[in-house]
Amino acid sequence: MPFTILKKRELVPTIHQVDVAAPRVAEKAMPGQFVILRIDEYGERIPLTIADFDAADGTVTLIFQEIGKTTRQLASLDAGDSIADLAGPLGRASSIERFGTVVCVGGGVGIAPIFPIARGLKAAGNRVISIIGARSADILFWEERLEEASSEFYVTTDDGTKGHHGFVTDIVQKVIESGEPVDRVIAIGPPVMMRAVAGVTKPFGVKTVVSLNPIMVDGTGMCGACRVLVGGATKFACVDGPEFDAHEVDFTLLMSRLAMYLPEEQEALECEAAAEPKI
């Protein structure tokens, strides 16, 4: 049974939101979990973290950036189109407890999955300090949603076009140094950002969690493509994660494994370009 796209829009250039009708997934989804989707018979299976879910409407919201062939193809679909397969919710849910004060950091497309976590943490009675960042103001999204889900809210841009001119880590550091007791930090974004956040919080001994998004195939523990090294032990991000202790994650390994198929990504894009009729 295919899964129908109910809504589709480009939030900012190259970052898209799709709301997919998947009532059973929406009913069970928890913040921090992901789905695996396959667009059609020829498609690959890719993991996308759930950005939002609505059990009443039976929808799952996914936000993704156009990077490779699959995400570009997904971006080309419209409301009314459907995707062949969507399996989930997969992975362990984010722990939503009353920790006290929690700093939620979202970078780039990682702003999306941090949203339901921030919302859940705030509803659980935490003081939520959210920090979202992007390269530039024109690729920031969901600012209002995040602000609403937070007790305190910061925006950073690398080029200073909005909010703090600099990186999310600057604000993380500032918040911790301000003396306010921070009980937990959760960061989702590009691996370099997550590594940097881990580097900032480690000297202060603040428990820090990151959500890893390595290459996956089945997403149920069957293939081991998503192997990550955490505290010296090999873990499968799909079933043991996707969230792990940031101070224990081997980010260098994560980044090199993420780059494994870059030549093939390129080949797939070139092949697609060659197949398009020349105008």
Add this chain to the structure above:
Amino acid sequence: MKTESKPEKRPEMAKQSPSERRSNFEEVALGYNRYEAVAEAKRCLDCKKPPCIKGCPVGVDIPRFIRQIAEEDFDSAALTLKSTNSLPAICGRVCPQETQCEAVCVLGKSGKGDPIAIGGLERFVADYEMEMGVTAPDLPAPTGKRVAVVGAGPAGLTAAAELAKMGHAVTVFESLHAAGGVLVYGIPEFRLPKSIVAAEVDFIRRLGADMRMNSVIGKIGMVDELLSGYDAVFLGTGAGLPSFLGIDGENLNGVYSANEFLTRVNLMKAYLFPEFDTPVKKRRRTIVVGGGNVAMDSARCALRLGAGEVTIVYRRGEDELPARAEEVLNAKEKGIIFRLLTNPIRILGDENNWVTGMECINMELCEPDESGRCRPVPVPDTEHTIPADVVVIAIGTSPNPLVSMTTPDLETARYGTIVADETGATSKPGVFAGGDIVTGSATVISAMGAGKVAAKAIDEYVRGSARL
């Protein structure tokens, strides 16, 4: 007796030539034609007490379907097969007949000739039926009972088919996007074409089973939730978790579990990349670690993907190779190198985290251990390096814990298998299990046998519960 006039040899099944098949994923064994099949069927002694039926885990009435082939009544032969075995085209291809039905064939045991080619004949009938158009059998009136089957692999599909034939409403939950389990993700196209699996799955669908793909039980629904909507649950979730060696370098780029390598190639059709979107590393030198059928499948896939040099590294000797003799022979025919009595020590990589080779040590066999197999021990000072660009670890799998983890009152054993009695009943009322999730990695046909036995027990259970 008319046996004297019968030829002693079975006809050899036509195959693609090794040079030809080295570069394609089309089926290697081409099957018997009708003349070969009829001639072979006529060799059958039609024993009064046929041992072959007992040799078959699902109890196919072998002499009967073979007699029907000899009489050129292929339609009846198909009905005979399908009445006990819902997946004959699959079994005819992947069953280890040489250790089961054919091993006990009187013709072979008497020394008068080859045992009857039961597997080849089964395949012939199933393929004939598929070509002619499969008709679903008449089904009994619905019993009003609902059964959930978790996992659409050999055990689950068989249980689903049997239960549907008994008149129960069956829903199959499969986590992947296609039904078949190991038949679609593990066994390569050239050994078992996926169109054959799809056709046999379609037959089960036509028996009335509702197949729900992308449904990960343990995530989208728990066993306890299933029990509130169904009268019984069958768990056939398999042994899907890959084992690694636990040596240095296993997370290098280019190191795959056999599950990942085969899933990319078979289920995702990476051999057709970039027409299909999923890539797999196609490189010059591949090492496969392990000696089972999965290792042979991985090695043969690697060769077909274009690896110039494929080496199987196995820590025991030739006699200990767990793979089917036929598969080892096929691998050797194609030039796969066997480095036996060789054990990996660590996998070597470059500064960019890419595999460059594997350091190994020679082994020798000592006296047999408790398992009866000779224990391999390292030979000092024999460390050596085998260069490689891709390494595939094919040393086995363990049960997938997604279901047992989320079903607290389901008893499990060491290594995570689910405890079930000989009927498939587990510690939890209404929940049955069978196949690799109970036994650990085994064969397609033994899982099918377990699915069939459990279906009978489930039938009794749901009918019994009606009387309560």
